[in-house]
Amino acid sequence: MDRFKRTPIAEQAPKVRSHNFKEVCLGYTEEEAVAEAKRCLNCKNPQCMTKCPVSVNIPEFIHEIAEGNFAEAAKVLAKYTALPAVCGRVCPQESQCESKCVLGNKGDAVAIGKLERFAADWAREHNIEVATAKEKNGHKVAVIGSGPAGITCAGDLAKEGYDVTIYEALHKPGGVLVYGIPEFRLPKDTVVKHEIENLKKLGVKIETNVIVGRTITIDDLFEKGNYDAVFIGSGAGLPKFMGIPGENYNGVFSANEFLTRNNLMKAFKDEYDTPIKVGKKVAVVGGGNVAMDAARTAKRLGAEVWIVYRRSEEELPARAEEVHHAKEEGINFELLTNPIEIVGDEKGWVKGIKCVRMELGEPDKSGRRRPEPIEGSEFEFEVDTVIMALGTSPNPLIPSTTKGLEVDKRRCIVADESGRTSREGVFAGGDAVTGAATVILAMGAGKEAAAAIDEYINK
Amino acid sequence: MYKIVDKKNLAPNIFSMDILAPRVAQSAQPGQFVIVIADEKGERVPLTICDYDTEKGTVTIVVQSTGCSTKKMAEYNVGDYFEDFVGPLGQPSEYVNEDLNELKKKKVLFVAGGVGTAPVYPQARWFHERGIDVDVIIGAKTKELVILEEKMSKVAGNLYVATDDGSYGFKGMVTNLIEDLVKNQGKKYDFIVCIGPMIMMKFVCKLTKELGIKTIVSLNPIMVDGTGMCGACRVSVGNETKFACVDGPEFDGHLVNFDEALRRQTQYKSEESEKGGQHVCKCQQGGAK
Ligand SMILES: Cc1cc2nc3c(=O)[nH]c(=O)nc-3n(C[C@H](O)[C@H](O)[C@H](O)COP(=O)(O)OP(=O)(O)OC[C@H]3O[C@@H](n4cnc5c(N)ncnc54)[C@H](O)[C@@H]3O)c2cc1C
Ligand SMILES: Cc1cc2nc3c(=O)[nH]c(=O)nc-3n(C[C@H](O)[C@H](O)[C@H](O)COP(=O)(O)OP(=O)(O)OC[C@H]3O[C@@H](n4cnc5c(N)ncnc54)[C@H](O)[C@@H]3O)c2cc1C
Ligand code: SF4
Ligand code: SF4
Ligand code: FES
Numbered sequence: 001m002d003r004f005k006r007t008p009i010a011e012q013a014p015k016v017r018s019h020n021f022k023e024v025c026l027g028y029t030e031e032e033a034v035a036e037a038k039r040c041l042n043c044k045n046p047q048c049m050t051k052c053p054v055s056v057n058i059p060e061f062i063h064e065i066a067e068g069n070f071a072e073a074a075k076v077l078a079k080y081t082a083l084p085a086v087c088g089r090v091c092p093q094e095s096q097c098e099s100k101c102v103l104g105n106k107g108d109a110v111a112i113g114k115l116e117r118f119a120a121d122w123a124r125e126h127n128i129e130v131a132t133a134k135e136k137n138g139h140k141v142a143v144i145g146s147g148p149a150g151i152t153c154a155g156d157l158a159k160e161g162y163d164v165t166i167y168e169a170l171h172k173p174g175g176v177l178v179y180g181i182p183e184f185r186l187p188k189d190t191v192v193k194h195e196i197e198n199l200k201k202l203g204v205k206i207e208t209n210v211i212v213g214r215t216i217t218i219d220d221l222f223e224k225g226n227y228d229a230v231f232i233g234s235g236a237g238l239p240k241f242m243g244i245p246g247e248n249y250n251g252v253f254s255a256n257e258f259l260t261r262n263n264l265m266k267a268f269k270d271e272y273d274t275p276i277k278v279g280k281k282v283a284v285v286g287g288g289n290v291a292m293d294a295a296r297t298a299k300r301l302g303a304e305v306w307i308v309y310r311r312s313e314e315e316l317p318a319r320a321e322e323v324h325h326a327k328e329e330g331i332n333f334e335l336l337t338n339p340i341e342i343v344g345d346e347k348g349w350v351k352g353i354k355c356v357r358m359e360l361g362e363p364d365k366s367g368r369r370r371p372e373p374i375e376g377s378e379f380e381f382e383v384d385t386v387i388m389a390l391g392t393s394p395n396p397l398i399p400s401t402t403k404g405l406e407v408d409k410r411r412c413i414v415a416d417e418s419g420r421t422s423r424e425g426v427f428a429g430g431d432a433v434t435g436a437a438t439v440i441l442a443m444g445a446g447k448e449a450a451a452a453i454d455e456y457i458n459k
Numbered sequence: 460m461y462k463i464v465d466k467k468n469l470a471p472n473i474f475s476m477d478i479l480a481p482r483v484a485q486s487a488q489p490g491q492f493v494i495v496i497a498d499e500k501g502e503r504v505p506l507t508i509c510d511y512d513t514e515k516g517t518v519t520i521v522v523q524s525t526g527c528s529t530k531k532m533a534e535y536n537v538g539d540y541f542e543d544f545v546g547p548l549g550q551p552s553e554y555v556n557e558d559l560n561e562l563k564k565k566k567v568l569f570v571a572g573g574v575g576t577a578p579v580y581p582q583a584r585w586f587h588e589r590g591i592d593v594d595v596i597i598g599a600k601t602k603e604l605v606i607l608e609e610k611m612s613k614v615a616g617n618l619y620v621a622t623d624d625g626s627y628g629f630k631g632m633v634t635n636l637i638e639d640l641v642k643n644q645g646k647k648y649d650f651i652v653c654i655g656p657m658i659m660m661k662f663v664c665k666l667t668k669e670l671g672i673k674t675i676v677s678l679n680p681i682m683v684d685g686t687g688m689c690g691a692c693r694v695s696v697g698n699e700t701k702f703a704c705v706d707g708p709e710f711d712g713h714l715v716n717f718d719e720a721l722r723r724q725t726q727y728k729s730e731e732s733e734k735g736g737q738h739v740c741k742c743q744q745g746g747a748k
Contacts, residue, residue, distance in 0.1 A: 169686055171496055171503075171543040209545035211686060215482050237688040241700065248693060248700065248719055250726045257689035265502060265683070273528055274502040275727045348722040395687050397705070 004107025007036035009114055014328040018299050021183040021268055024325055025089075025114075030070070033118040037066035039103065040110045047100040048112060054444045056080040058097060062115055074123035077116060078131055082152040083443060085124065085191045086177060088117025091440050092319045124194050133202045137161035139457050142227040144212045144398065147175020148439045149233030149430025151199060152446030153453075158202035160454055166199075167210040172264060175235055176431075177439070179264040180256070182293050184300070185322075188263075213401040218426065229425045229453045232413060233446060234398055236431035240390045242285070246342030247388075251279060251350035255286070255294040255389035262297050278303045279384035283353050285339055286389035287311065292322040294387045295331045303385070305331050310338040310358050310371045336360070338373065342386055354380045394432050402426070410435055419449030420456075427453055461544035464517060466537050469606040472524045473574055474533060475509065481516030483508075483546045488555055489582045490677065490709050493518060493546030494685045497531050501542060504528050505682045505704075507578035507654075508547060518546070521577030521606075548685045549708045552582060552652075553675065559589060565649040567593040568640075568672075569615075570633050570663055572655020576606050578677065579654050584614040592616030594646070598633035598655065602626040633659065634666050641670055648672050653712060657724060661717035668713050676712035678703045680723055694720050 010026040011017075017024050028036060040062040048058045057076060064073035077084040091097075093113035101109035122128075139162050143154045146168040154164045172178050174192050186192065200206065210216060212234070221227045239254035241247050258276070261267045265274035278301040284294050287309035295305045307326070309316065312335050316323055327333070336358040343352040357377035360369035399407045406414040406422035412435050419427040429445025431437055465477035483493060487508050494503045510519035524530045535541065554562060567586065571579040576597050586593045595615040599605045600623045612618050620628030621636045629636050633655075640646040650673040653663045660676040667674040680703050683689040687705040694703050697714035701707065 169545070170684065171545070209543050210482070211545065211548070214547055215486055215545070237686075239688070239690045241690065241693075248695060248723065250723060254690040257683055257691045260683055260689055266500075272500045272502075273531070277726060348719070397687065 002107075003039055004103060006108035006111050007032050007039075009111070014325075014330070017184065018296075018329040021300055023187050024184050027121060028114060028118045030068075030122075033065055033070075033115060034068060036111050037062045037115055040066065041102060043102060047102060048097045048110070051100045052097045053438075053440045054080050054447065056097070056116070058112055061119060062110065062112070065115055065119060070119055070122040071126070071128045073119035074128055077119055081440075081443060082155045082447075083148060083195055083439070084116050085120035086148070086186065086195065087440050087443070088113045088115070088120055089186055089191070090181060090319075090438075092438065094320050096440070121191075124190070129201075131155070131159055131198065131202060133159050134161040136163060136203075139163065140165070140225070140227045141229050141231065141453060141457075142167060142221045142225060143231045143233060144218075145169075145175060145233040145235055145430075145432070146173035146196075146206060147177065147233055147235050147430060147442060149235075149432070149442040149446040149449075150175070150231065151195060152443040153231045153233060153427075153429065153450045154204045154446075155199055155202060156447055156450035157453060158199070158204045160450075162454075162457075164203070165205040165207060167212055167216070168206060168208045169211040169234075170264065171208050173206050173208060175233075179260045180290070180293070182259065182263055182297050184296065185293070211397070213397040218398070218402045218405075218423075222425065228457050229427065231419070231446070231449050231453065232398060232421070232426065232428040232432055233430045233442070234395060234432045235442075236392045236394045236412075236436045238393045238395050239388065240392065241388055242339065242390060244339060244341055246344055246350075249342055249344040249350045250348055251277065251384055252342055252386045252388065253277075255284070255290045255387050256392065258294050258387050259290075259297065262301075268297075268301060276301065277385065279350075280304065281383040282306070282385040282387060283308050283339070283381075283383045284387045284389055285309075286391070287316040287318060288389065288391065289318045289322060290391075291389035292318045292326050292331075294389050296322075296326055296329060298385070298387065299329055299331060306334050306381075306383070307331055308334045308337050308339055308353070308355060310336065311368065312336055312360060315368050336371065338371065339386075340378065343380060350384055350386055352380050352382050353386055354378060392431075392436050394435065398432075417448065418452035419445060420452060425456065427456075460540040460542065463535055463537055463539050463541065464515075466535075469521065469577075470604045472533075473521065473604070473606055474524075475519055475521045475577065476532075476535070477512075477515075477517040477519050478541065478544055479516055480518050480544050480546075483544065484511040484513050484516050484518050487511040487518060487547040488551035489585050490552030490555070491547035491549045492685070492708060493520065493544060493548065494682070495520065495532065495541055496543035497528065497535065498542050501531065502528050503543075503683060503685070504532070505548070505679070505685055507677065507679075507708075508581075509577040510581050518544075519577075521574055523574040545685070549704060550706070552709055555585075562589075563591055565591075566647055567591070568637070568646075568648045568651045569593055569595045570598070570637065570651060570653040570655070571595065572598045572633060572653075572659040573600070573604065574606070575655035575659075575677075576611070579652070580607055580611055580614070582652065583611060587614035594640075594648075595619070596621060596633050596636055598622075598636070598659070600624065632662070634662050637663065637666060637670075641672075650675065652709075653677075657717065657721050660712060660715075661721070664712035664715070664717070674712040675709050676715060677709050678707055678715065678720060680720060681726060694723075
């Protein structure tokens with residue numbers, strides 16, 4: 001065995017997978033997982049752990065896999081993350097844990113994410129129970145939103161014996177895991193559903209179709225619901241548009257609309273009623289995970305797709321793996337390019353997009369070189385659909401209906417590192433506090449808040 | 460699951476249902492709407508809250524079957540359940556928060572078109588309960604499509620009915636009737652609330668702009684989530700893009716870009732029929748539940 005070479009993992013071939021919604025990566029077999037786990041040096045001072053936002057004991061769980069103790073590996077993971085099957089799939093490992101693996105200095109880092117996913121999948125497929133709840137302690141906590149932040153907070157509190165109810169605005173629990181991230185990266189009926197079922201097994205009640213701020217308010221929860229504390233994990237779901245001419249033509253969608261129709265409403269399946277409009281030529285504006293997901297979804301629905309991004313490849317905020325997969329699947333990249341207008345036909349449908357080429361100038365506040373338009377470089381290309389994937393911000397609904405809940409300039413809820421907000425008994429975490437970030441950060445925030453809620457109620 | 464506790468046919472292809480949803484009934488206010496999903500494979504269908512009963516815990520919806528999803532809903536009967544029912548969504552009508560004494564000085568006209576008559580009823584009743592009698596126009600294509608006339612007559616000051624073909628009441632469009640009231644009968648209104656098909660609201664607003672009467676309209680663009688998450692419902696109001704589901708659905712009609720709104724409403728028309736061609740809609744199979 002070559003210690004410096006990563007054990008290859010099976011994937012659906014690009015030509016095949018670009019026509020279906022099944023998962024791209026097929027995961028390790030037991031033998032492959034053991035072989036990959038054996039590469040880990042079990043470092044005394046594991047650098048990989050320093051870059052994991054929830055400090056998973058990486059050498060410990062990998063060691064269990066190397067020994068063939070897959071159930072034990074899952075149990076180790078369960079101490080740190082409520083959603084290992086999810087994190088193993090969608091964490092930006094290359095810039096987190098794997099970026100610091102010592103093996104990376106000379107060759108390939110250990111495939112930490114893929115091993116995490118393996119252990120979690122194995123435990124699910126073998127019905128291993130990894131968590132149990134303590135006896136009920138008589139205290140009630142309400143959790144708003146069922147994304148990674150809410151799921152983690154609810155799970156941790158339920159384990160401590162709290163009576164937890166999750167209120168979710170949509171008709172299905174899971175947050176971005178269900179409406180945003182597509183099936184081909186994160187299977188819903190197996191992985192996500194299982195995580196939700198686990199929560200229910202811990203005694204967590206989930207009430208869908210409840211919009212806090214409309215159906216009920218946070219004050220109602222305290223006054224009528226007798227909750228001792230409330231956790232807000234309502235995410236950052238509000239889509240941004242560019243404000244360029246032509247954005248309201250028929251055929252211009254937010255990535256949220258496009259992905260929600262496809263993922264949550266299952267428009268890609270014939271037997272579901274919700275329609276989706278994809279067209280033949282699609283421009284996706286943006287360069288993050290959301291843009292890659294929208295582009296690859298459009299491709300699978302039969303379109304030819306261009307990603308239009310104003311900076312260069314190096315600055316693409318999406319995970320490296322997703323960019324790589326997108327390229328393999330034949331997505332075209334128009335980098336250093338910025339849309340300035342969407343062009344419509346006489347009936348008001350999109351027929352093209354007008355762009356300008358960009359060059360990178362001086363670094364801006366974020367430290368990235370600022371893209372500047374090159375004069376006279378305007379050009380137009382023909383598309384019939386434009387999908388805007390420019391990022392999202394928190395929904396103002398909860399702050400606007402909750403007295404005394406402080407928000408910052410970006411409309412994010414203000415909370416300290418334990419999730420305490422300006423209102424007593426109200427905690428918050430995840431994208432609602434940080435703005436759009438990652439699954440693992442949202443999970444970490446949910447975990448911190450659960451500990452702080454426990455402390456608050458017991459003080 | 461949300462139980463259907465009452466169902467009435469109001470006119471051909473127009474029916475009302477009372478749905479058991481206590482929390483929604485508790486929080487509902489005039490002007491707001493709900494989203495209904497008939498079954499697991501159904502789409503999210505936005506519908507105006509036409510009435511609510513906090514004691515019984517029910518919310519009344521009135522639906523006109525026009526396409527696949529609303530036809531599917533029409534197959535449901537008392538005792539059946541809808542998969543999902545969420546609300547109340549959107550902003551309550553502006554006047555709900557106005558000073559009552561100020562409001563009492565005002566002359567108000569409601570203009571209802573077709574199935575839009577249903578959401579006008581609780582609004583007219585809201586005024587009636589506060590001692591204000593508003594004038595109401597019900598407009599319909601023909602006599603048999605006039606709905607809720609009797610109920611409306613109990614809460615309205617003057618009730619006028621107009622049919623396009625003259626089979627009942629005033630012969631002509633609601634715009635002709637408004638013109639007649641204001642120009643020939645000397646009626647004065649401080650504001651008008653107009654709810655009906657987009658095209659009707661467009662022409663009412665064109666007229667009332669000329670007449671200089673403020674007009675509130677209730678828009679019904681395409682929606683998905685109804686909570687501000689998707690932007691499908693965007694409308695241009697006074698050259699600003701608004702999300703109708705959170706900023707509306709009621710807007711100052713003189714600022715709405717109706718041509719854009721009408722155009723955006725058609726976005727899924729062809730797609731739906733294409734899709735309907737590939738597979739048999741539940742509604743065409745005769746209501747599998
Ligand atoms: C398309 C896409 C791809 C992504 N890819 C990745 C990736 O590869 N890796 C990664 O780490 N991260 C990724 N992310 C980001 C990641 O998904 C989010 O950072 C994470 O889901 C945030 O979790 P959360 O729990 O804070 O919020 P969310 O997952 O957004 O969940 C919030 C929930 O709260 C509900 N809610 C909102 N308001 C209310 C209310 N008023 N009442 C009741 N419920 C309410 C919402 O309906 C939602 O279900 C991606 C995001 C998107 C959109
Ligand atoms: C705030 C609001 C309040 C409304 N109130 C009422 C009401 O009280 N009574 C009533 O009968 N109708 C109401 N409507 C309109 C109703 O939602 C549409 O008639 C219905 O969604 C059309 O679905 P369909 O498949 O039966 O019909 P079709 O007209 O055949 O529509 C074809 C397709 O277009 C799409 N579509 C069309 N309109 C909408 C929409 N508004 N939202 C989402 N998708 C749409 C759907 O995918 C639909 O399948 C309201 C709409 C809004 C936004
Ligand atoms: S949770 Fe994410 S960052 Fe932490 S070890 Fe797992 S994959 Fe790496
Ligand atoms: S740094 Fe790499 S080799 Fe060392 S413990 Fe972490 S994963 Fe194993
Ligand atoms: S319906 Fe999605 S934002 Fe309004």
